[in-house]
Amino acid sequence: MDDGFSPQELVMTLLGSHVQPRETRRVWSGGLVLLLAELGFSDGAARIALARLAHRDLLARHKEGRHVHYSLTRRTLAVLEDGDRRIFSLGRAERPAGDWTVLWQSIPETRRRARERLVRRLRFLGFGSLQDGTWLAPFDREAEVLALLAELDVTEHAGLMLGRPSAALDLRAFVTRAWDLDELARRYQKFVTEFGSAGEPGTDREAFRLRTRLVHTFREFPALDPELPGELAGVPGKRAAAVALFHDLYATLAPAAQRHFDEVTRV
Numbered sequence: 001m002d003d004g005f006s007p008q009e010l011v012m013t014l015l016g017s018h019v020q021p022r023e024t025r026r027v028w029s030g031g032l033v034l035l036l037a038e039l040g041f042s043d044g045a046a047r048i049a050l051a052r053l054a055h056r057d058l059l060a061r062h063k064e065g066r067h068v069h070y071s072l073t074r075r076t077l078a079v080l081e082d083g084d085r086r087i088f089s090l091g092r093a094e095r096p097a098g099d100w101t102v103l104w105q106s107i108p109e110t111r112r113r114a115r116e117r118l119v120r121r122l123r124f125l126g127f128g129s130l131q132d133g134t135w136l137a138p139f140d141r142e143a144e145v146l147a148l149l150a151e152l153d154v155t156e157h158a159g160l161m162l163g164r165p166s167a168a169l170d171l172r173a174f175v176t177r178a179w180d181l182d183e184l185a186r187r188y189q190k191f192v193t194e195f196g197s198a199g200e201p202g203t204d205r206e207a208f209r210l211r212t213r214l215v216h217t218f219r220e221f222p223a224l225d226p227e228l229p230g231e232l233a234g235v236p237g238k239r240a241a242a243v244a245l246f247h248d249l250y251a252t253l254a255p256a257a258q259r260h261f262d263e264v265t266r267v
Contacts, residue, residue, distance in 0.1 A: 007049035026069035031265030128178030207256035
């Protein structure tokens, strides 16, 4: 299934979708390796992914007899909470125009990893890039950005401003420089075509595979869709259909997918 997805990304998707309660449950490492094998990754690639996630403080490793288990760290709990908020609220309500958020940063090359993490998180918050180091979001994102800058310890290298665009300028033409709205519409159409034609899974394993692909594909949309106010751009084609399809399949497939995850990861 890998479809260009990395095993580290898939581990986060699996844990976010199936680990409950998130704060206390531990998951057998061998089970995660088996699940990643079902999704097209070798044992070696799976074990390297788990080790790297632990090194990044996204997983905590626990030795229990002959077995190794993983639990979610505080950092991962925060990342998953942010992700849930964006993923499950996407396209659910029209947001009126208000203050916009402009961020500019000059993080030095010596902090390259922090800069890359900042860019990934900004895109997930709906920011678009105007030019190198300058980012724009169509809503007030001050609280989220300040928390992110503090978390990455790069506050001294960034500036932040809230304000309203001038009514004298045609902002609709301007936003196409920051976001590829045609590509966004194409991606929503592709999502609806792919998952709208998915047949009913015959086994728990098939339900698990389909739900994993569903979540992992849909979670890309918050980084692509700024949810621009209606007066600036029309709603992307098929967004409503994609959102409805995601929520329907996510809930419908949950019991069977959870059974498979639990069966494989518990020893």
